[in-house]
Amino acid sequence: GFLNSLRGRYLAIAGALAFVILSSAWTAQFYLSRTETQSRVNIKIRNEVIEYSRRIRNAIWQAENAQKDFLLTPLQTYQYTYNKNFESALRNTSALKEITWIRNTGLENDIEELYANIIILKQATAELAGIRSNIERLFPTIPTLRNIMSADNQGFYTAATLGLNEFSGSSMDQSALEIRELFARSRHEWVRMISSFRLYLLNLMGIFGNPGTGLQTQIDNINIQYQQIQQMLGTLDAREQQRLLGLQGSQSLYDMKQTADDWWKAYEKIRATHTSGEWRADIPFIKNTIRPLYDKIWRHLLELDQSLGKSFSEDLNSLTRVARSSTYALWGLVILLLLAVLAGYYILQRKILQPVSTVTRALRSEIWEKDTGIENLLSAQLEETHDLIQAFTDTSQKIRERQSQLEYQATHDALTRLPNRVQLMDYLEKEIIHASSQKSPLALLLLDLDRFKEINDTLGHQLGDKVLQEVSKRLLSCLRQTDFVARLGGDEFALLLSGTTISYAEEAAQ
Template sequence: MKQGARSTHKATRLPSLRSRYALLSALVATVLVSGALLAGWYTRAAIQDNTDALELSNRARASLDEIRNAVWIADNTLNAMLITPMPEHEEEITGQMLKARDSLDLLRRDPEIQEPELSAHIDALHVRLSDLNIEVLHLIEQRRDPDWVYPLLPFLTERLLIPNINFESAADLALLEIAEIDGRSYASELFGEFDEVRDLWRRMILNFRAGMIRYAGLSETSIEEQEQNIEILYPVIMERIARLESRRSRGELGLESEHAVEVMRTAAQEWMESWETAREIRRSEIWRADTEYLKVAVRPAQQEVFDMLSAVESAILDWSAYNTTSLETAAHQTAYQLWALTGLSLLFLLLVYLMLDRSVLTPIHGIARSLTEDGGHQLPGTANHSSQEIQQLVRAFKAMQRQIHHRQKALEHQALHDALTRLPNRVLLNDRLEQAIQLMERNGGQLAVLLLDLDRFKEVNDALGHPVGDKLLQQVARRLRTSLRGSDTVARLGGDEFAILALNTDGASALEFAGKIHQAISGVFTIEHQNVYVGTSIGIALYPEHGNDASSLMRRADIAMYAAKHQGLGSCIYSPEQDENRADRLSLVGELHQELQNPRNLCIHYQPLAALPSGNAAGMEALLRWQHPVHGPIPPDEIIRMAEHTGLIGPLTRWVLVTALCQFRQLLKQHPDLTLSVNLSAWNLQDPHLPEVVSDALRQCELPAFSLCLEITESAMMNDPVHARELLNVLSDMGVALSIDDYGTGFSSLSYLKLLPVDTLKIDRSFVMEMLEDENDAIIVRSTIDLAHNLGYKVVAEGVETGEVMTLLAALGCDYAQGYHLCRPVAFDEIQAWLERYSGGVPAHLTPGLQAIS
């Protein structure tokens, strides 16, 4: 029985295309070798060696010339790539090296080469050319890594960024504390001193950034100028910090300000030490690894190839000197051989095509038809496969289907869980909280929401670094999980903030539970052989005592948590007295909710964009406005922050999109070339339903996707770059244009931005407004425009307030301008009137210089 099974298995074993091709190739190779042997015998018998040798000499010289020319072209292209890399350089280099190798292979395969010395030289040339090809490909591969090409770059990103962030954060905290104490932001002399130190620091950082831009442009004089500025500004900064320290010694500083002075001095010293090290690296001879590698590796290998070419040519000349007769007979014989090889090649191609058509093309066509007809759910069985390769193809398709299923499961888990701690995230917590509220409402009972954050977590991050902070969060998550009951849920909301949903829990049980958590978190954490201590503040809100919905419970737990933190308590249950300071805010939240239901004071203003250099209107940016009847105009940032904290950001985003798009549709009737820009918040980039909201708004207003441009700030995008990239790819696939807003104020890198499907970079107004007076701002704007254009992006400059700035931007090649020089943000009726006045071309108030450029 077993023997019969084995026989059946052997009988149904499928043939391999590789074996068929190998058999056919072996047959053709046998014929070719046999023909070459016969031709050699005939040539030796016909006393025509001399003529054959002359023909061989000509062919060899031609091949050697091709090899030399290909190597020279590859070398010239390699030099050009090192100076100004272009996309076609790499293809040209590899193509020329392949051409040289093919020419050499053709020469090596020439059956007429029988001289041992010449064959040895050609083999040696093959080795040298292979070595050169390896070195060139290695150089091309290594150049794809900027850190390898410029050893200075990783040092800058790893050592200079953190002190800058620490200095800025400390100065901001001190200014905020002084402003709160004085009651007026710019009233005190102390505020001015801190602000002056921060301004000097930013000027020094600006000189550093401008120096790096000029360094990339290889302008050594400009780099020295920026370094001199840094050397001048640093002592001034340290002197100003010393003044602040003298105030601290006199007891004139608050708690945050005292700590800020220490952090600022430490950060400034660390930054200066790192900058001096970076300067030494820049001044070293080997500041570009690619040119050094070209000198020490590629050039010697290239010289060896040229030397070997000369040696082969000398050997050919020596050999050809002995062969000068019987040229005509050898030429006829060579022609016969070429015709025979051509016919054999054609026959081989025909046989290969017939074999591929029968064994590959026809079965693949059948598989493709099956995939089309039933969606790929049922591929053909393995019985009808004509080869092992087709059978492997079907198995690969089935394996791919299984992988897609597993990836979908992984994506669902990723969308509902925090990537660092593996805990549920805010979305999953809100879903479980709403389900728990419904369960408690049906069956009766209580639940508690505990909101907690870590004390001194920022100090751990600043002192030990973010990797240690991440490991601390992971250990905190593990301790929280071990403290829970099976029915409880713990989630990470973001940063060092966690939330716990405890079912069937009253106030006393919640306080007891909070004490248990506080005790677990207060213990020592050992991370990288260091003992870390943190505390926690816990706020508790109870259902139904403190709220009947998830939003109210989360908000009041947050209020209780801040009350516990301010009172120095480990935990605190929410009480209405804690909420007195937020009465106005809650009132505004309620009014904002009513406005979204029935807008009366909430509206959209529009600010136009002008195309450069023509000056024609090219688009509109929609800006949210709320003219409150009691509090007056509410700043848009406050509206957004309020909506994000209260869960209204989703309805607010939907209302802004629908209102702006429907109004914009009326403008398109008279101005069909306009586009509409709408800003997104950081929360929007975390909302998986955003593409559906955008699609519904476009459908409701009957507008195509390309008429809408969504603007995202650098900081919002860098909060969660992986998720942001995935969401932006979905929006881009829908046809919506994407723009990076306030570019230059964040810390995103072009290496990351070029991976995003964005169409436009919007230069922040802080660089544009002073570019006529500040050369550094002008350099940054010009460099940003050039870099953006090289990456295929359009550029918008905001903050254009004078005609001179607009003229300069047009001369620099900026694509669009926006600012008060064109028009302030105005209501819909006023923007219609503005378009009627300026739809005919360049506005009359634009400068003659811009008109000349146009």
């Protein structure tokens, strides 16, 4: 039947427990709902305060997110969003000040400070938007890049080009060709240095992810390239001392040295600005002005929550009876569950663990090939236990059959089906003991096949195997049933003749 299985009994007990627990939960819910209805009037004002606090929090949180989005992408949509949320926070804070509970709990000054901090934050956010929207205010070094470094870059490139054109004739000696190569290499190295500097600027702005990973590489490249440019300018200066550059070449060299020096000073100024943390004007403003204002606002809201928590604790006395009744009901359920656990343990011990223990003892007995006695449990009441015992019985039988096969394979030669060296030694030991006790003769013959290797070498191993099989059959047919024949390996065989005479042994050997 249904209750004869472990599954059925479990479902029956679980269903009963579920019914009791659900009934208790429904009763407790009904009682708590009635108490909640009676207490609703007392907490109405606090719910109103919580609602205003929630609106202020959401408005400040959304304004902060919109401000972060604006810093990433300065769009007017984000400005409108955070201004709208600041206005919403101010309206709700003003309405919160008018609630009687605020004045009665002494929070009026805190709410006034909260209102003032939101106004200051709104003004500071407008200032931050102005910084973020103006590229020159956002990056104070932009005038240096635009007015100095860009002009120096163009001036150096133009001077190098003019110097290169000065030595562009077809009939030039080796010295002129060398000077032309110096101007070309200087211009090329300058272009590479400017490219490295542009990558340096992109890394500073965070366009390629983490600025720190690529900055040092670009700085090293710029230093190396500038040193190479200075070396080439020094070589050109030596040629100038030899009066080999001519009028335009001399002027180009002077312009290149001047613009390179001015550009390098501006570059060092930009690096110093980045090191000092003044690369962007919005970051210090956020750190020193915006973030402290947010912290003050969140602190005021936290103090409001703490005051609400204190107010909530004052109404706990009215819920004491509900808590006591719930405690009694909980203890009743605990006792019921403990009884269920004890009953479950009894069933587990009686119907599951005891049969499993019997199966375990049967497994140990199986190792020593003793009688397991497990057949007496096949009439167990639970279907699951019956299936387990039946599976053990079937598995035990298969194991014995397999063990017999393995023992045969371990003691017999696979090719000839004769006993192997292992079984020979075991049988020989027993026969020696028997012969000693009975004073009976015993003969051991060892033989091999002449010219068997030639058969394997000329006719193949397959035919050699057939020869061994045929020799095994003939040996068995020539001896008594009480004699023992074993294959030692290769073409070697052993014959053990027990209870025999010397004449019979010689005849068998012949």
